[in-house]
Amino acid sequence: MQKIYESSARLLPEKLTIYTTLVGLLNARNYNFGGEFVEAMIRQLKESLKANSYNEAVYLVRFLSDLVNCHVIAAPSMVAMFENFVSVTQEEDVPQVRRDWYVYAFLSSLPWVGKELYEKKDAEMDRIFANTESYLKRRQKTHVPMLQVWTAEKPHPQEEYLDCLWAQIQKLKKDRWQERHILRPYLAFDSILCEALQHNLPPFTPPPHTEDSVYPMPRVIFRMFDYTDDPEGPVMPGSHSVERFVIEENLHCIIKSHWKERNTCAAQLVSYPGKNKIPLNYHIVEVIFAELFQLPAPPHIDVMYTTLLIELCKLQPGSLPQVLAQATEMLYMRLDTMNTTCVDRFINWFSHHLSNFQFRWSWEDWSDCLTQDPDSPKPKFVKEVLEKCMRLSYHQRILDIVPPTFSTLCPANPTCIYKYGDESSNSLPGHSVALCLAVAFKSKATSDEIFSILKDVPNPNQDDDDDEGFSFNPLKIEVFVQTLLHLAAKSFSHSFSALAKFHEVFKTLAESDEGKLHVLRVMFEVWRNHPQMIAVLVDKMIRTQIVDCAAVANWIFSSELSRDFIRLFVWEILHSTIRKMNKHVLKIQKELDEAKEKLARQHKRRSDDDDRSSDRKDGALEEQIERLQEKVESAQSEQKNLFLVIFQRFIMILTEHLVRCETDGTSILTPWYKNCIERLQQIFLQHHQIIQQYMVTLENLLFTAELDPHILAVFQQFCALQA
Amino acid sequence: MSSGLLKALRSDSYVELSQYRDQHFRVRRAGPRGGEALAQNPATWFSPGDNEEQEKLLKKSCTLYVGNLSFYTTEEQIYELFSKSGDIKKIIMGLDKMKKTACGFCFVEYYIRADAENAMRYINGTRLDDRIIRTDWDAGFKEGRQYGRGRSGGQVRDEYRQDYDAGRGGYGKLAQNQ
Numbered sequence: 001m002q003k004i005y006e007s008s009a010r011l012l013p014e015k016l017t018i019y020t021t022l023v024g025l026l027n028a029r030n031y032n033f034g035g036e037f038v039e040a041m042i043r044q045l046k047e048s049l050k051a052n053s054y055n056e057a058v059y060l061v062r063f064l065s066d067l068v069n070c071h072v073i074a075a076p077s078m079v080a081m082f083e084n085f086v087s088v089t090q091e092e093d094v095p096q097v098r099r100d101w102y103v104y105a106f107l108s109s110l111p112w113v114g115k116e117l118y119e120k121k122d123a124e125m126d127r128i129f130a131n132t133e134s135y136l137k138r139r140q141k142t143h144v145p146m147l148q149v150w151t152a153e154k155p156h157p158q159e160e161y162l163d164c165l166w167a168q169i170q171k172l173k174k175d176r177w178q179e180r181h182i183l184r185p186y187l188a189f190d191s192i193l194c195e196a197l198q199h200n201l202p203p204f205t206p207p208p209h210t211e212d213s214v215y216p217m218p219r220v221i222f223r224m225f226d227y228t229d230d231p232e233g234p235v236m237p238g239s240h241s242v243e244r245f246v247i248e249e250n251l252h253c254i255i256k257s258h259w260k261e262r263n264t265c266a267a268q269l270v271s272y273p274g275k276n277k278i279p280l281n282y283h284i285v286e287v288i289f290a291e292l293f294q295l296p297a298p299p300h301i302d303v304m305y306t307t308l309l310i311e312l313c314k315l316q317p318g319s320l321p322q323v324l325a326q327a328t329e330m331l332y333m334r335l336d337t338m339n340t341t342c343v344d345r346f347i348n349w350f351s352h353h354l355s356n357f358q359f360r361w362s363w364e365d366w367s368d369c370l371t372q373d374p375d376s377p378k379p380k381f382v383k384e385v386l387e388k389c390m391r392l393s394y395h396q397r398i399l400d401i402v403p404p405t406f407s408t409l410c411p412a413n414p415t416c417i418y419k420y421g422d423e424s425s426n427s428l429p430g431h432s433v434a435l436c437l438a439v440a441f442k443s444k445a446t447s448d449e450i451f452s453i454l455k456d457v458p459n460p461n462q463d464d465d466d467d468e469g470f471s472f473n474p475l476k477i478e479v480f481v482q483t484l485l486h487l488a489a490k491s492f493s494h495s496f497s498a499l500a501k502f503h504e505v506f507k508t509l510a511e512s513d514e515g516k517l518h519v520l521r522v523m524f525e526v527w528r529n530h531p532q533m534i535a536v537l538v539d540k541m542i543r544t545q546i547v548d549c550a551a552v553a554n555w556i557f558s559s560e561l562s563r564d565f566i567r568l569f570v571w572e573i574l575h576s577t578i579r580k581m582n583k584h585v586l587k588i589q590k591e592l593d594e595a596k597e598k599l600a601r602q603h604k605r606r607s608d609d610d611d612r613s614s615d616r617k618d619g620a621l622e623e624q625i626e627r628l629q630e631k632v633e634s635a636q637s638e639q640k641n642l643f644l645v646i647f648q649r650f651i652m653i654l655t656e657h658l659v660r661c662e663t664d665g666t667s668i669l670t671p672w673y674k675n676c677i678e679r680l681q682q683i684f685l686q687h688h689q690i691i692q693q694y695m696v697t698l699e700n701l702l703f704t705a706e707l708d709p710h711i712l713a714v715f716q717q718f719c720a721l722q723a
Numbered sequence: 724m725s726s727g728l729l730k731a732l733r734s735d736s737y738v739e740l741s742q743y744r745d746q747h748f749r750v751r752r753a754g755p756r757g758g759e760a761l762a763q764n765p766a767t768w769f770s771p772g773d774n775e776e777q778e779k780l781l782k783k784s785c786t787l788y789v790g791n792l793s794f795y796t797t798e799e800q801i802y803e804l805f806s807k808s809g810d811i812k813k814i815i816m817g818l819d820k821m822k823k824t825a826c827g828f829c830f831v832e833y834y835i836r837a838d839a840e841n842a843m844r845y846i847n848g849t850r851l852d853d854r855i856i857r858t859d860w861d862a863g864f865k866e867g868r869q870y871g872r873g874r875s876g877g878q879v880r881d882e883y884r885q886d887y888d889a890g891r892g893g894y895g896k897l898a899q900n901q
Contacts (some may be wrong), residue, residue, distance in 0.1 A: 113796075120752060260734070260737070260738075261734055262737070262844065262845065263734070264734070301808065301841055301845070302807070303807040303808055303841065303845045303846065304841075304845050305847060306807075306845070307844075307845040310849060348807075354806075355828065355850060356849055358853055388803075391803040392800060392803055392851070393800065393852065394797075394800075464811060473894065491797070491798050492797070492798050492799060492802060493798060493814070493816075532802070532803065533799075536802065539810070714818070
């Protein structure tokens with residue numbers, strides 16, 4: 001029994017008051033049960049805090065608070081616990097995010113238990129409030145701009161989460177703790193419960209801060225709707241009402257409980273108790289987009305939200321699609337101030353969503369974007385959406401679904417561009433070799449045969465004095481890569497087979513760093529109409545070690561890509577590259593850890609058995625561990641280098657832009673600049689755990705005080721996130 | 724009762740195995756007259772261990788079977804959709820055994836199981852090329868499994884169906900020949 005309630009507290013937090021009522025009734029019957037239960041919850045709370053499961057811990061604290069309402073826990077002892085929580089704000093030399101969490105745990109329990117605690121211990125509560133208020137006034141909020149979905153304050157300010165919660169609790173206090181939204185089953189059992197003997201919480205000391213402690217990141221509250229958006233339905237609670245907090249908390253909890261089961265999740269959301277008194281569909285849509293657009297990352301995989309919204313449309317076909325369309329329209333209207341990472345997610349969501357509904361949309365409503373600078377947010381958004389829609393269907397379909405006026409925003413037909421293909425290419429250097437290669441490829445030549453054809457290709461770079469045996473021959477790379485990719489253009493599988501079959505040739509031609517860069521350049525020239533093909537080829541080339549991650553990073557920042565620099569596919573490639581690097585490091589670290597464990601087990605067995613033959617086995621394993629250790633160090637070094645290259649290149653191009661604008665006297669805030677600076681932010685945010693390791697290097701080497709303050713600000717905001 | 728409720732709290736039904744088992748699945752073992760019996764040849768002896776082995780493989784598989792595709796759906800479209808749950812290792816298009824053209828199914832292999840699970844949770848039952856597609860666990864691609872097993876060369880389901888499906892060659896083969 002106990003185990004169930006403990007699990008329910010953690011796993012179904014939206015049903016909290018039902019379980020607390022049950023515990024209350026059991027405690028009224030059996031005082032010892034209540035005592036054991038509370039003890040177990042406290043133990044679990046301590047464990048959650050030590051295990052960095054802070055979200056779980058919040059629910060446990062809330063559960064304990066509600067047990068006060070059910071006469072299981074004596075109010076004064078709960079107040080004492082909250083006193084200890086808020087006293088963490090006095091701790092020195094700890095991260096702000098630690099102090100933040102304890103304040104959050106206190107404040108977020110008050111909608112449930114504020115009334116009871118104030119009735120019993122108002123003087124103490126006032127003191128705790130005063131301490132909380134002074135903390136909130138003095139804490140740093142440098143991190144906020146990095147986490148906001150929109151930079152604009154209108155129509156809804158993007159408030160820092162603690163500020164918003166404080167305002168909501170203040171209002172609740174002013175309203176004398178009258179809170180009508182939470183279902184309180186225990187009120188119906190008051191006559192039984194008030195007879196129960198209460199328990200005192202043992203004094204609770206917050207576990208001390210350790211090096212391994214990782215606290216939740218700060219958040220910004222996402223708001224897109226208010227009561228004006230649904231004039232005909234029930235009134236939406238205001239942004240500083242505690243009802244708004246409780247509804248959003250519960251809806252988030254439902255998603256957290258049922259994210260794996262999309263039909264259950266959708267059913268639970270639409271059957272939220274009290275739904276007739278609130279515009280539930282608006283709350284649901286707002287909460288889902290809040291998660292999808294959350295920075296640094298959504299709590300669950302992006303595609304879950306797309307499918308959940310589709311399920312909701314199926315469950316409420318008469319009402320939800322309209323709200324969703326209204327939301328889409330609002331998001332489109334506010335693209336100018338939306339964070340680039342959030343725009344990416346909006347693009348991916350909207351295109352995937354449309355593909356489930358025959359791409360039906362009232363594109364003419366968005367004709368305003370046709371007259372704007374094509375690099376500005378609205379036309380760029382439409383272009384990217386259409387490109388993604390094409391990937392899920394085919395080129396002609398896209399031309400058919402948009403009005404003719406939108407044809408300028410339609411993606412290019414994803415065809416291959418072969419430079420040696422027509423008669424005018426006769427004069428191009430290497431043309432005859434290209435033809436020769438084409439014949440060879442078609443007659444199923446081997447790598448050796450290809451090598452011998454390429455042997456006679458002159459090196460245009462060899463005019464320079466070079467006595468180092470220059471191996472980089474751009475012309476060889478050009479004719480080989482152009483011809484091979486052109487012949488394999490039919491499908492991804494064909495291209496992958498080509499890469500595999502002639503892997504040896506690729507490796508040889510791309511041995512040097514310049515070689516790797518040139519392979520990427522030529523590949524891009526062939527496939528510049530087909531960004532999806534570019535992405536899969538880069539992925540394959542990294543995985544088969546034809547190019548390395550640093551080469552891809554340098555290629556992305558090269559002048560050849562400057563025209564496409566703000567296009568989404570470029571950043572998808574860069575982030576995918578960084579992720580591959582990260583996964584590679586983790587994989588080798590895991591191998592090393594496993595080998596070390598194996599050795600430890602062998603040692604233990606040896607001391608148990610006194611077996612001398614395992615000395616030999618030890619040697620082999622120790623050698624393996626040494627090799628793996630080297631591999632790990634080398635991989636970590638490569639990983640650090642990748643990030644340094646990326647940051648260095650960002651600093652270079654941003655500085656160039658800022659200097660140019662200063663000398664020209666123009667505004668720095670061009671669409672390109674906004675995009676670029678937010679892409680830099682995105683690198684920090686998406687890979688923050690790994691970049692934390694490089695803070696000292698970054699501070700001393702790259703993000704120094706001499707840097708332009710606009711660029712330095714991004715770094716400082718990032719530092720503030722876990723400060 | 725307690726384990727049932729706890730189980731319900733951890734439910735993950737979209738990831739569970741379906742009822743379907745590949746009837747051609749065989750574990751490689753020595754044949755009746757010595758030498759190895761080919762795993763995919765239905766003429767070899769069937770052993771109860773095959774079902775057990777198939778289930779074991781299904782439960783740790785990173786490969787999904789994808790069905791109800793249009794004959795015109797391309798590898799690129801499948802890549803785009805299924806990449807939403809993770810990095811794809813390989814896609815193998817299902818082909819008509821005679822014509823060697825797409826016949827409406829494929830295999831999608833991921834690098835890690837968790838990505839395949841997310842595909843089962845969020846891509847299964849949604850649309851590709853306007854058709855609701857269905858994904859199911861597969862024990863792993865073996866050469867030969869990319870071909871339809873229907874008598875006319877396509878999938879078995881296209882042999883017997885009575886309806887008209889423009890994306891899958893019109894009427895079913897049997898209905899066509901009537």
